[in-house]
Amino acid sequence: MPNSILEVDVAIIGGGGAGIPAAIEVARVGGKAVVLEQADSCGGTAAISGGGCCIVGTPLQKTQGIEDTPDLAFEDWVKWGQGAADEVWARFYLEHTLHDLYHWAESCGAKWVDMKFQEGNRVLRWHRPDNNGLGLMTALIKTAESLPNIKILMSTTAGQLLIQDGRVCGVTATNNKNETIEIHSKTVVVATGGFNSNLDMVLEHRPEFKKSKVMEGSGFGAKGTGHKMIRELGGYFTHMDHIWFYVYATPDYRDPQGRRGLVFRLTPGYIWFNQQGRRFHNESLTGGASATPALLRQNPPHAWAILDTLMTAKMEVADPYYRDGDKVRKDKVQELLDGSPYIKKANTLAELARKIEVDMESFLATIERYNKAFDDGLEREPEFGKSLKQSKKFDTPPYYAIQLFPLARKNFGGVKTDLRCRVLNKYFDPIPGLYAAGEVAGMAGGHINGKAGLEGTMLGPSIFSGRVAGAWAAQEAGFGPGFVGKPNRS
Ligand SMILES: Cc1cc2nc3c(=O)[nH]c(=O)nc-3n(C[C@H](O)[C@H](O)[C@H](O)COP(=O)(O)OP(=O)(O)OC[C@H]3O[C@@H](n4cnc5c(N)ncnc54)[C@H](O)[C@@H]3O)c2cc1C
Incomplete structure (x- = not known):
């Protein structure tokens, strides 16, 4: 009763x-x-x-x-x-x-x-x-x-x-x-x-992600409980594998189950590297239709977002822990940058490359070319055509590398x-x-x-x-x- x-x-x-x-x-x-x-x-x-x-x-x-x-x-x-x-x-x-x-x-x-x-x-x-x-x-x-x-x-x-x-x-x-x-x-x-x-439900509908890391990334209540209720009554489900993944997210190291991801935004200056130390995308196109397929083509399918200290100034993390109402908690964002095992920090770019174990030569040469686009006064960097309007040179240590995985x-x-x-x-x-x-x-x-x-x-x-x-x-x-x-x- x-x-x-x-x-x-x-x-x-x-x-x-x-x-x-x-x-x-x-x-x-x-x-x-x-x-x-x-x-x-x-x-x-x-x-x-x-x-x-x-x-x-x-x-x-x-x-x-x-x-x-x-x-x-x-x-x-x-x-x-x-x-x-x-x-x-x-x-x-x-x-x-x-x-x-x-x-x-x-x-x-x-x-x-x-x-x-x-x-x-x-x-x-x-x-x-x-x-x-x-x-x-x-x-x-x-x-x-x-x-x-x-x-x-x-x-x-x-x-x-x-x-x-x-x-x-x-x-x-x-x-x-x-x-x-x-x-x-x-x-x-x-x-x-x-x-x-x-x-579990994400992997049930996208089993190919079982062999790589993918993170939970919707609201805390988005657990699929309604799907279960409706399925029990014979409701017809369709297009369930059409899941939109984003790439500008890093694991939430505070999550005891290690499943959630944190989306971070407002870092227009950053560039992304694969494990071979190469850029692979125009980082200003962050949408799920272009950035996610680009990330998934990498081997392994993760990336490192590289920032210098000034680029972290406006960074926002889309999670209530990192906000106070509509204000960003800068102290908490810094706590993430300093405390996450998925984020590395170094005083030189070479030291950073060593810490994230990417190909050092390719990594340093890529950043040098990127920086030169600013010296040459270009509007777009030549490799992927990213607009440099809101970006800057990598010149203010410490430098950060934030590990990115796809987020559902x-x-x-x-x-x-x-x-x-x-x-x-x-x-x-x-x-x-x-x-x-x-x-x-x-x-x-x-x-x-x-x-x-x-x-x-x-x-x-x-x-x-x-x-x-x-x-x-x-x-x-x-x-x-x-x-x-x-x-x-x-
Ligand atoms: C960070 C983020 C940013 C986004 N930004 C945009 C954007 O700018 N534009 C856009 O178009 N879309 C955006 N989306 C997607 C959009 O927010 C969602 O698609 C939309 O909110 C879905 O609305 P809903 O009512 O179906 O689900 P929700 O808004 O999640 O509401 C579902 C509610 O049901 C509750 N619930 C679940 N199970 C139970 C249960 N068994 N019993 C009782 N309550 C239950 C949950 O707690 C929740 O409150 C964003 C999503 C995320 C994660």
């Missing part, structure tokens, strides 16, 4: 990028929603994310004279996805980004502040919210908290979906006091995120859903009462992106599909018309 029973209209599992918007949709049409969140606060991976969303035709684009349309974005999207994007979902998302993401998030209190160029886009369309993912999610969470029909149960982990007469009718959960709760609902939305913080970060595959976010079984029939949104559904629909995703096409579709799932789960529970939205077709 459970310790307590809770009756609601819609149960939502996961209080992150998709779950919170789903709850808002349910409550706004008068349904009663509960959000189960295993962590002690909501936000999930979305709250630690860069917050960038791919959005089309916005006022921010107009202020910069950028003409963008869903057609143009769709072409970029499909091309980037290497033929594997779900074109119906991609179109659905892109046509709704202006009103149903940009303006909708603003109506919840979020603010879009600037845009950044991202590989694969012909125009600027990666929109950054104020204070990144944390700022965006804080606004959405506050909106959810202001709606009386939403109950948020934190530190509460969902266990198993409940079934009656072939319909999903609730879920079991356990809180941090070890009390069991049975939630009885008319419909359930699974919004538990991806599985890239579960190395985003799942482009997941459970297949229809355009209402109803979970489909292997016959492509909806499983009654069950919805899925966000990364558990490959960001939306099962595989909205394909083999590669333009940046900003993970969080945006997660929020959007969360809204769609919430609206239709409410409709099935007897509230509202389902998702209506407003396309920005001209």
Whole structure:
């Protein structure tokens, strides 16, 4: 017997990028929603994310004279996805980004502040919210908290979906006091995120990584628990091997299990070396479509990022331990540089080469050539064409070598859903009462992106599909018309 029973209209599992918007949709049409969140606060991976969303035709684009349309974005999207994007979902998302993401998030209190160029886009369309993912999610969470029909149960982990007469009718959960709760609902939305913080699952879908090192790199809650719940009911999973790996990450030496990686950013001056002491890529192209394949072609498939002391000045580490709210903890970053066994430090480049055991002659000659590009006043270094605008010469010891391994970060595959976010079984029939949104559904629909995703096409579709799932789960529970939205077709 459970310790307590809770009756609601819609149960939502996961209080992150998709779950919170789903709850808002349910409550706004008068349904009663509960959000189960295993962590002690909501936000999930979305709250630690860069917050960038791919959005089309916005006022921010107009202020910069950028003409963008869903057609143009769709072409970029499909091309980037290497033929594997779900074109119906991609179109659905892109046509709704202006009103149903940009303006909708603003109506919840979020603010879009600037845009950044991202590989694969012909125009600027990666929109950054104020204070990144944390700022965006804080606004959405506050909106959810202001709606009386939403109950948020934190530190509460969902266990198993409940079934009656072939319909999903609730879920079991356990809180941090070890009390069991049975939630009885008319419909359930699974919004538990991806599985890239579960190395076993990553290796199950990408077994080739068993022979080299790969690190866990999503939010702490991205363990694939929702995948398991849905699989038990016969949900159809697709494109599960489409995992997005990043390369600018080093093992988290504080992780007792040695599985997590730390992404570090804002080191534009660094260059990467393979174990043979050679550069292999234009280091300013850090995206998963170009940098990761380049790293994986090396033997062994790891690299050393070389920095001098001045290059570490703005370095950020994407992990809560290295931040205090939105401020970087410089002392902690230095602690990492000094304390990690995966980071070597030396007063000369020759000593550094010895410590990381790369071919000394090639290593030193490469750095000399790189430095000479500055002496010659070049805009780009000749070897790979990296812009030198934000870089500098290697001339300020001590020098650092940070060991890089691939880091699993985003799942482009997941459970297949229809355009209402109803979970489909292997016959492509909806499983009654069950919805899925966000990364558990490959960001939306099962595989909205394909083999590669333009940046900003993970969080945006997660929020959007969360809204769609919430609206239709409410409709099935007897509230509202389902998702209506407003396309920005001209
Ligand atoms: C460092 C980083 C930066 C990123 N930056 C960007 C970016 O700039 N742009 C972009 O488009 N994408 C970005 N992403 C990806 C994006 O953040 C995610 O794809 C998105 O947040 C997925 O939303 P979600 O709701 O599916 O999952 P989440 O936001 O992770 O939410 C899932 C929630 O479910 C909870 N949960 C899981 N299992 C259970 C359970 N059994 N019971 C209860 N609760 C559970 C988790 O604790 C979590 O809070 C980034 C990812 C990372 C890791």
